[in-house]
Every structure is written in C-alpha cells, then in structure tokens.
Amino acid sequence: MRVFTTFDEIAAAAGQELGTSEWVEITQERVDQFADATGDHQWIHVDVERAAAGPFGGTIAHGYLTLSLVPWLGGQVFGLETPGAKLNYGVNKVRFPSPVRVGSRVRATVTVNGVVDIPAGKQLTIGYVVEIEGEDKPACVAETVVLLLP
Secondary structure, three states: OEEEOOHHHHHHOOOOEEEEOOOEEOOHHHHHHHHHHHOOOOHHHHOHHHHHOOOOOOOEOOHHHHHHOHHHHHHOOEEEOOOOOEEEEEEEEEEOOOOOEOOOEEEEEEEEEEEEEEOOEEEEEEEEEEEEOOOOOOOEEEEEEEEEOO
16 A cells, blocks of 8 residues: 655656555445435345346446445555645546446556645545456546645
C-alpha cells in the first residue's frame, strides 16, 4: 500500500496508477444489508426467486453499493496521512457499465487523476475502475474528489 504524507508526494503521483485492491465477493447478505440501509428493495436485488427468471439470471448488486465500496477498496491501495482534514467533496463522473451478479468478485484499480491548488489546500481527483472477475466490462468507473486541507 502506498501512503502519502505530504502534498508534494501526492502532486508527484498525478497521472500514476497506484495499484489494485484485493478481490471481494458480493454476497446476497451484503446486498440485503445495503437494501435495508438505503430502503431500496427492488426485486432485482433482493428477490432471489424472481430475479432468477429475470434478465441477469439472479440478483445483482445495487450500482450504489458498488460505488460505496470504492473508499474501502481504495484504502487497500493507498492512504492519505497528510496533516489536516480530508473531506469527500464529490464525484465528477460515475458509470455502471456492467451489473455485478451476486456471488461475483470485484476489485478496484486506483489512479491519481490530478491534484490542483485551491485556496483552502489541494483538490485531489482519484480514478477508480471496479472490475468484475472474469468479465470484460467493469462494474463501475468513477472519479472522486477529495479536499485536502492543511
């Protein structure tokens, strides 16, 4: 895992792929817990019998469940131990090119897309490609934005 302790280290990493996380299995239990947490109980996610006859042959993870794994998966690849606060500022772009079938495994490849100076400190953009084991298309492609305050 790569750990950044200064703003200069982060700025020097702009454009670099940092690495890839470990695989994690997407279980029905995780999907059900996400459904309970968000109130999104759409049948394609939680009704195993009905979903078996549906378009994907079984239940699939919520797209936002996949996106919610990005910080945890990224935390396996890099850490920010810079002084000051680190604030999630937003997401510039998110796409879900392929559904994640329950029982599949996913992992994320992480890239420092850019670092820019802002009046309050630095704005860090991080690219994530969440791939599905054995699939050609990724589950999620996202660019997050983090504010790094001194």
